[in-house]
Amino acid sequence: MASKRALLCIRSYAKQTHSLNGDTDVGIEPDELDELLAKPSWSVESLLPPKNQAPDAPTVSSQQLHHLLRLSALPPPESAEEEKTMLNTLSAQLHFVGEIQRVDTTNVKPLRAIRDETKEAEKEQMVTMDTLSKALAQEQIIGKHHKRIQRKTDPVDAKDVESWNVMGSAERVAGKFFVVDSERPQE
Incomplete structure (x- = not known):
C-alpha cells in the first residue's frame, strides 16, 4: 500500500515537472517510472x-x-x-x-530543512513589511491603562466536527463503545 502511494507521488511529481517545464524531454517520462522503480539501483x-x-x-x-x-x-x-x-x-x-x-558530496548543497526549498517557497515564507502590516491590522487594542492586544478572529464553524460520526469506521459497536475481539477464548 505504501509503495503504491510512493509511486503515485513520484508519478504526479514527474507529470508536474513535465508540464511546468513545458519541455517534451525532461529525462524520464511518467510512464517509464514503473520500469525504472521496479529494480532498486542500490541497497x-x-x-x-x-x-x-x-x-x-x-x-x-x-x-x-x-x-x-x-x-x-x-x-x-x-x-x-x-x-x-x-x-x-x-x-x-x-x-x-x-x-x-566516503560518499562524494562535492557540489551538493547541504540540506537546511526537510521542506520545499525552491525559490517560490522561499519567497512565500519571507516576512515582508506587507505581511507584517496585514498581521498588525488583525490586532485590536482594548483597555485604557493596560493596553492589551487581541487578535481579531472570525467565528469558528464547528458544525462539521460536531456532526462527525466517531463510530463510523468501527467494525463492531455496542452502544457508544468500540468492540474489540480478543484472541483469548471466552470463559
Missing part, C-alpha cells in the same frame, strides 16, 4: 560489512566497549557471547558510518 546492504569480519572494518576492543557502555549508562554484557554480539554490531555500525562518509 543498504552494500554499505554493510560482509558477514565474516571485513579487513578494513574498525575493531573495537572489549575494554573500549565496556567504557562506551559505562559512558552511555548501559548495563555491561551478561555473557561472553553477548559481548561478542555487541562487538560485532558496533563494528558493523562503524563500518557503515565509514562507508557513508
Whole structure:
C-alpha cells in the first residue's frame, strides 16, 4: 500500500515537472517510472560489512566497549557471547558510518530543512513589511491603562466536527463503545 502511494507521488511529481517545464524531454517520462522503480539501483546492504569480519572494518576492543557502555549508562554484557554480539554490531555500525562518509558530496548543497526549498517557497515564507502590516491590522487594542492586544478572529464553524460520526469506521459497536475481539477464548 505504501509503495503504491510512493509511486503515485513520484508519478504526479514527474507529470508536474513535465508540464511546468513545458519541455517534451525532461529525462524520464511518467510512464517509464514503473520500469525504472521496479529494480532498486542500490541497497543498504552494500554499505554493510560482509558477514565474516571485513579487513578494513574498525575493531573495537572489549575494554573500549565496556567504557562506551559505562559512558552511555548501559548495563555491561551478561555473557561472553553477548559481548561478542555487541562487538560485532558496533563494528558493523562503524563500518557503515565509514562507508557513508566516503560518499562524494562535492557540489551538493547541504540540506537546511526537510521542506520545499525552491525559490517560490522561499519567497512565500519571507516576512515582508506587507505581511507584517496585514498581521498588525488583525490586532485590536482594548483597555485604557493596560493596553492589551487581541487578535481579531472570525467565528469558528464547528458544525462539521460536531456532526462527525466517531463510530463510523468501527467494525463492531455496542452502544457508544468500540468492540474489540480478543484472541483469548471466552470463559
